[in-house]
Amino acid sequence: MKNIFNFLLSFLFIANIAHAKKVLIVGSGGREHALSWKMAQSPQVDHIFVAPGNAGAAQCKKTENIDIAADDINALLIFAQEHMIDLTIVGPELPLTLGIVDTFNEHGLPCFGPSQKAAQIEASKKFAKDFMQRHNIRTAEYKTFIDAQKARDYIKQQSNYPIVVKADGLAAGKGVVIAQTEQAALNAIENMMQKQHFGHAGTTIVIEQFLRGHEVSFFAICDGQTWVPLTTAQDYKKAYDNNFGPNTGGMGATSPAPIDTAMQQRIMREVVEPTVAGLSQDGIPYTGVLYAGLMISPEGDPYVLEFNCRFGDPETEPMMMRLKTDLYDLCLASAKQTLRTCNVEVDQRCAVGVVLASSGYPISYKKGYPISGLKQSRKDDETVVFHAGTKTCDGEIVTNGGRVLCVTALGNDIADARKKVYNCVANIEWDGKCYRTDIGLN
Ligand code: AMP
Ligand code: GLY
Numbered sequence: 001m002k003n004i005f006n007f008l009l010s011f012l013f014i015a016n017i018a019h020a021k022k023v024l025i026v027g028s029g030g031r032e033h034a035l036s037w038k039m040a041q042s043p044q045v046d047h048i049f050v051a052p053g054n055a056g057a058a059q060c061k062k063t064e065n066i067d068i069a070a071d072d073i074n075a076l077l078i079f080a081q082e083h084m085i086d087l088t089i090v091g092p093e094l095p096l097t098l099g100i101v102d103t104f105n106e107h108g109l110p111c112f113g114p115s116q117k118a119a120q121i122e123a124s125k126k127f128a129k130d131f132m133q134r135h136n137i138r139t140a141e142y143k144t145f146i147d148a149q150k151a152r153d154y155i156k157q158q159s160n161y162p163i164v165v166k167a168d169g170l171a172a173g174k175g176v177v178i179a180q181t182e183q184a185a186l187n188a189i190e191n192m193m194q195k196q197h198f199g200h201a202g203t204t205i206v207i208e209q210f211l212r213g214h215e216v217s218f219f220a221i222c223d224g225q226t227w228v229p230l231t232t233a234q235d236y237k238k239a240y241d242n243n244f245g246p247n248t249g250g251m252g253a254t255s256p257a258p259i260d261t262a263m264q265q266r267i268m269r270e271v272v273e274p275t276v277a278g279l280s281q282d283g284i285p286y287t288g289v290l291y292a293g294l295m296i297s298p299e300g301d302p303y304v305l306e307f308n309c310r311f312g313d314p315e316t317e318p319m320m321m322r323l324k325t326d327l328y329d330l331c332l333a334s335a336k337q338t339l340r341t342c343n344v345e346v347d348q349r350c351a352v353g354v355v356l357a358s359s360g361y362p363i364s365y366k367k368g369y370p371i372s373g374l375k376q377s378r379k380d381d382e383t384v385v386f387h388a389g390t391k392t393c394d395g396e397i398v399t400n401g402g403r404v405l406c407v408t409a410l411g412n413d414i415a416d417a418r419k420k421v422y423n424c425v426a427n428i429e430w431d432g433k434c435y436r437t438d439i440g441l442n
Contacts, residue, residue, distance in 0.1 A: 020044070020045070020046025020047070021042075021044050021045045021046060021086040021087065021328060022045075022046065022047045022048075022049070022083060022084065022085050022086050023039055023045055023047070023048045023049070023085065023086065023087050023088070023089065023328065024048075024049045024050075024051065024076070024079070024080055024083075024085045024087075024088040024089070025039065025048060025049070025050045025051070025053075025057075025088075025089050025091065026050075026051050026070050026076060026088065026089065026090045026091055026092070026095055026100070027050075027051075027070050027090070027091025027092045028050075028052050028053055028054050028057075028070065029054070029091065029092070029313050029388045029389075029403070030056075030313055030314055030316070030317050030353075030355070030386045030387065030388035030403065030405070030406040031091050031311050031312070031313035031314070031316040031317070032050055032053065032054075032057060032091045033053075033054060033056040033057045033060070033317075033386045033387050033388070034316045034317045034319075034320040034321075034386050034406075034408075035089055035091065035311070035316065035320065035327070036048050036050050036053075036057045036060045036063050037060050037320065037384065037386070038320040038323060038327045039089075039327050039328060040060050040061050040062045040063060041326075041327075042326045042327060042328040042329075043326075044326070044328050044329075045062065045328050046062065047062055047063075047064070048060070048062050048063040048064070049063075049064055049065075049066050049079070049083070049085070050063060050064070050065050050066070051065075051066045051067075051068040051069075051070060051076060051079070052065060052066065052067055052068060052069060052070065053065030053066070054387045054388065054389065054390050054391065054400070055387050055390040055391050055392045055397045055400075056385070056386060056387025056388075056390060056405075057387065058392070066079065070091070070092055070094065070095055071094045071095050071098060073095060073098055073099070073100045073103055076088070076095075076100065077103055077104065077107060077109075080104065080109050081107065081109070085109065086110065086332075087110050087111075087112065087328065087331060087332050087335065088100075088104055088109060088110070088111040088112065089111075089112045089113070089331050090111065090112065090113040090288075090310065091310065091311065091313075092310065093119065093122050093123065093170060093308065093309055093310050094170070096113045096114060096116070096119040096122075096288075096309050096310060097116060097119045097120075097122070097123040097170065097309075098116070099115070099116035100113065101113045101114060101115050101116070101287070101288070102115050102116050110332060110335040110336055111335055112287075112288055112289075112331040112332075112334055112335045113287070113288040113289075113309070113310065114286055114287055114288045114309045115284070115285075115287070117284045118279060118284045118285070118286045118287070118288075118309065119309040120284075121275075121279070121286070121290075121307040121309055122170075122306070122307055122308045122309040122310070123169060123170055123309075124168055124169060124204075125166050125167075125168050125169075125206045125306070126144045126168050126204055126206060128304075128306065128307050129142050129144070129206055129208075130144075131275075131278065131279070131282070132304060134278070135274050135275070135278035136274065137270070137271060137274050137275060137278075137304055138270065138271075138301060138302065138303045138304065139303055139304045139305075140164070140208040140209040140210070140211050140303060140305075141208060141209045142206050142207065142208035142209070143206070143207050143208075144168070144204060144205065144206050144207075145193075145204070145205050145207065146203065146204050148189055148190070148193040148194055151189045151193065151205060151207065152186060152189055154207060155182060155185045155186055155189065155207070156182070158182070158185075160209070160210075161179065161180055161181060161182070161185075161210075162178045162179055162180050162210040163179050163185050163207060163208075163209070163210055164176065164177070164178055164179070164207070164208045164209070164210050165177045165179055165185055165188035165189060165192070165205060165206075165207055166205060166206040166207075166208065167192045167198045167201045167202040167204075167205060168201060168202070168203070168204035168205060168206060169198065169200060169201025169202070169204075170201055171198040171201045171202070173247065173248070173249050174198070174247070175192070175198050175201060175202070176247070178210065185207075189205065192205050193205060211295045211297065211303055211305070212295075212297065212298060213295045213296045213297040213298055213303075214258075214295070214296050215234070215235070215293065215294065215295055215296075215305065216232055216233075216234055216257035216258075216259050216294050216296060217232060217233045217234065217235060217257065217291060217292065217293055217294065217312060217315055218232050218257075218264070218267045218268075218271070218272065218291075218292045218294060219231060219232070219233065219289055219290070219291055219292075219311070219312070219315070219319065220268075220272045220276070220289070220290045220292075221288075221289055221290075221330060221331075221333075221334050221339065221344070222276050222286045222287055222288065222289070222290050222334065222339070223287055223333065223334045223335075223336075223337045223338065223339040224280065224285030224286065224287050224337055225276075225280060225285065225337070226337075226339040226340050227272060227273075227276045227290070227339070228339055228342065228344045229264070229268060229272070229344070230289070230319065230323070230344060230346070231255055231256055231319055231322060231323075231346050232255065232256045232257040232259060232264065233253050233254065233255040233256070233257055233312065233315035233318065233319060234253060234254045234255075234257040234258065235250045235252075235253050235312060235314070235315055236250065236251045236252045236253065236436060236438075236439055237250055237251070238251070239251060239357075239361070239362060239436075240436065241436050241437055241438045242438065246362055246363065247362070248357075248361065248362045248402075248403075249313060249314075249362070249402075249403060250312070250313060250314045250315070250355065250403075251314075251354075251355045251357065251435070251436045251439070252314060252352070252353055252354045252355050252406075252435075252436055252439030252440075253312070253314045253315040253317065253318055253352075253353050253439070254318060254350065254351070254352050254353075254414055254417075254439065254440045255315065255318040255319045255322055255350070255351050256350065259296065263296065263300075263302065266302055267292070267294065267302050270302060271292050271294065271302060271304060272290065272292065275290065275292070275307070276290065287334055287335065287337070288309065288310070288334060289309075289310060289311050289334075290307065290309070291307065291308035291309070291310065291311065291312055291315075292304055292307055293305045293306040293307070293308065313388075314353045314355055314388075314403075314406045315353075317351075317353040317384075317386045317406045317408045318351030318352060318353045318408050319351070321347075321351045321384065321408055321409075321410050322346050322347040322349065322350075322351050322410070323344075323345075323346055323347075324345040324346060324347055325342070325343065325344050325345050325346075329342060330342055330344065347410065349410050349411060349412060349417075350410070350411055350412070350413055350414045350416070350417050351408060351409065351410050351411070351417055352408065352409060352411070352414060352417040352418050352421050352439060352440045353386070353406045353407065353408040353421070353439070354406065354407050354408075354421050354422070354425055354435055354436065354439045355388070355403050355404075355405070355406050355435060355436075356403075356404050356405040356406070356407065356425065356428060356433055356434070356435045357402055357403050357404060357433075357434045357435065358389070358399055358401070358402055358403075358404055358432055358433075358434065359432030359433075359434050360432070361402035361403065361434065362402055365402055365432070366432070367389070367398070367399050367400050367401065368393070368398050368399060368400070369398060369399045369430040369431045369432060370396050370397070370398050370430060371390065371397050371398065371399060371404070371405075371428065371429070371430045372428070372429050372430065373427040373428040373429055374397060374428060376427050382409055382410045382411070382420060383407070383408070383409040383410075383420050383421070383424050384407075384408050384409075385405055385406075385407050385408075385424065385428070386405065386406040386407075386408055387404075387405055388401060388403040388404055388405060388406055389401015389402060389403055389404045390404060390405070399430055399432075404430075404433075405428065407421050407424050407425050407428070408421065409421040409424065414440045415440070417440065418439070418440045418441075421439070421440075422437070
């Protein structure tokens with residue numbers, strides 16, 4: 001009897017290890033398409049659900065879109081329980097700041113990302129700045145205000161312009177004003193604190209010193225105590241060529257960023273290590289991906305502009321093309337605090353991603369235009385068209401957002417990857433297609 005019982009136990013154990021894994025990816029952008037594309041390459045993973053996904057994610061092998069909004073944590077939890085999801089990966093910041101990881105963990109479900117408390121590193125600029133000051137992490141000098149009159153008085157004492165005014169909370173990438181004049185800074189204070197352009201996000205503001213230099217992003221995967229470097233990327237935030245026009249979510253990205261190994265070592269030693277250690281000391285262990293947005297000063301010192309508590313978009317698209325490690329293993333090790341045993345391997349080749357956007361993005365744009373040339377543009381393993389704002393309508397793929405696609409290619413160097421990307425971009429058309437022609441040039 002005992003033998004039969006032991007046999008059954010070991011059978012169940014082996015069956016559990018061998019059972020094909022189910023993954024839930026939360027979000028609907030190019031980042032989530034790239035994460036599902038990479039996840040589908042894992043031999044362990046049998047089925048991927050994307051909530052709510054887009055037309056591209058739906059075409060990935062093993063992948064299915066489900067009609068649940070990314071911030072509907074209760075519905076996501078019920079879905080994950082009913083479908084016995086082995087791992088959930090959260091793309092956007094909103095569900096993270098609403099506490100999706102805490103909720104899933106309370107129900108015994110592994111979820112890749114930081115806790116609600118740790119997500120404050122992105123959700124509150126004041127929290128991030130105070131944290132950096134406490135732990136001696138290099139960042140622009142700053143002051144925070146909850147009183148508009150005190151903020152105005154402070155501005156009137158300043159003589160160095162530009163000066164940077166930031167809403168404390170999440171503002172969909174629009175909460176930062178680089179004020180060139182005193183009047184522009186006063187207007188920003190009024191818009192954020194009095195007119196409440198960003199709602200509650202602007203009731204506290206940060207005013208900080210303007211930093212010069214070049215921007216790079218560094219990504220690390222963390223499990224609370226241990227962290228591993230993933231790679232670097234450069235994002236192109238302005239809407240038009242040569243960095244003109246309004247700020248966007250990102251019009252393209254390259255990976256790696258143009259920084260040398262010595263600078264990468266400094267970023268790890270002076271930014272990532274003290275951040276992960278400092279959060280742990282403060283009783284807020286950080287799990288998930290830590291995205292450090294940095295300015296490398298003309299003197300060659302890395303300053304933190306901001307932290308994000310998630311993968312970047314469009315940085316994830318070129319980064320996933322370079323990642324060699326099984327994404328399931330990596331994210332599960334982060335969620336289960338076993339990163340020490342995980343090796344991250346990244347392709348030494350370079351990747352470039354170019355966003356194809358709707359005319360008028362980021363200000364106002366129309367949706368619903370049929371996209372042509374997608375089938376012809378699927379050429380090889382080195383060029384992938386990731387979807388962002390797309391949906392299927394009567395069997396046809398149509399535009400459904402400001403950023404529509406992110407065409408991404410691997411090459412021997414950035415110039416080679418650029419060539420492949422722009423060849424592919426030329427094949428895709430819709431009424432109002434817009435893109436930058438200088439991604440990877442500077
Ligand atoms: P953030 O959301 O804080 O990263 O700010 C968005 C963008 O504003 C950054 O990527 C920079 O291009 C710019 N920015 C933010 N803070 C500063 C600063 N202190 N000095 C110069 N540029 C900044
Ligand atoms: N591309 C900028 C971001 O993801 O925040």
